[in-house]
Amino acid sequence: MTGEKSEEHKAERDNLGRDIKILDEFEFADYLMKDVLGYFQYVNASVQSASPEDKISRLPEKVLPFTRGWVITYSPKILVKQMDEKFQFYHTRSSLIVLVAIFEVALRSFAAHLNENEHDSIFKGINPELGGYKTLLERAFDFVIPNKESIYSGGYKEAINRLPEVCLDVDEARRLRNLFMHHRGLFHESYEKQAIPINGNIKLHPQYLKFRKNPEQKVPVLLTHEEYISYSCSHNELLHELHDLIQRKYFGLTDSGYYYPREQPRLKPKIAELDRIFTGK
Numbered sequence: 001m002t003g004e005k006s007e008e009h010k011a012e013r014d015n016l017g018r019d020i021k022i023l024d025e026f027e028f029a030d031y032l033m034k035d036v037l038g039y040f041q042y043v044n045a046s047v048q049s050a051s052p053e054d055k056i057s058r059l060p061e062k063v064l065p066f067t068r069g070w071v072i073t074y075s076p077k078i079l080v081k082q083m084d085e086k087f088q089f090y091h092t093r094s095s096l097i098v099l100v101a102i103f104e105v106a107l108r109s110f111a112a113h114l115n116e117n118e119h120d121s122i123f124k125g126i127n128p129e130l131g132g133y134k135t136l137l138e139r140a141f142d143f144v145i146p147n148k149e150s151i152y153s154g155g156y157k158e159a160i161n162r163l164p165e166v167c168l169d170v171d172e173a174r175r176l177r178n179l180f181m182h183h184r185g186l187f188h189e190s191y192e193k194q195a196i197p198i199n200g201n202i203k204l205h206p207q208y209l210k211f212r213k214n215p216e217q218k219v220p221v222l223l224t225h226e227e228y229i230s231y232s233c234s235h236n237e238l239l240h241e242l243h244d245l246i247q248r249k250y251f252g253l254t255d256s257g258y259y260y261p262r263e264q265p266r267l268k269p270k271i272a273e274l275d276r277i278f279t280g281k
């Protein structure tokens with residue numbers, strides 16, 4: 001990095017020495033993942049608290065608009081019955097797809113900023129816009145796991161020791177997302193073949209083992225409420241740990257890791273600004 005770029009980059013740091021761009025991308029992803037978690041819990045609670053009769057009463061009576069010129073006839077009673085039976089699996093699938101997308105975008109943003117600033121970064125040689133998400137994750141895992149003792153200045157040992165399992169969770173969520181997007185939500189051999197090993201281990205869903213015994217059978221990916229919460233926690237933990245290490249290793253941060261109570265005064269105007277996305281104000 002040239003002296004001129006170094007001086008320019010110093011101007012992009014906050015009073016703790018953190019890179020502002022990396023901090024902003026982290027906080028935006030963190031905010032969005034909190035929103036998805038809140039939405040996940042809210043919708044789940046709403047569905048559980050409403051009776052079938054109440055749901056039926058709030059649905060259009062006989063037809064649903066399918067295109068601007070066509071409608072489809074349906075039975076609100078049958079729709080409610082079917083959705084109540086499948087709700088958990090549909091809801092977890094939709095939420096997981098969004099969760100993985102948020103984390104992927106954050107990772108690509110980190111990579112783009114590090115590469116633009118000519119750091120000899122973990123993402124060197126990868127085009128953040130075109131490179132595969134798997135490759136980006138591999139680089140991120142290879143960065144955080146060997147450096148895990150540096151997270152939070154060596155504090156919070158439980159989180160540090162859990163990091164390999166967290167990485168396995170994040171990788172499995174990627175592969176499950178791919179099944180939803182590319183294999184109609186059915187288990188496929190690519191789910192195992194595309195896994196990223198962590199310390200020689202990969203994570204395989206119990207339902208996949210049924211498919212592996214008989215690849216000719218169609219085994220759908222059916223995730224539970226508890227499984228989604230676990231994937232959500234892992235993505236949030238890895239986001240925080242990756243952000244902490246990037247700031248510490250590349251930008252010289254020596255302070256403790258990201259701490260919400262300390263950040264609150266600075267976050268309030270940002271949260272208000274982000275809320276404008278939904279309110280239009």
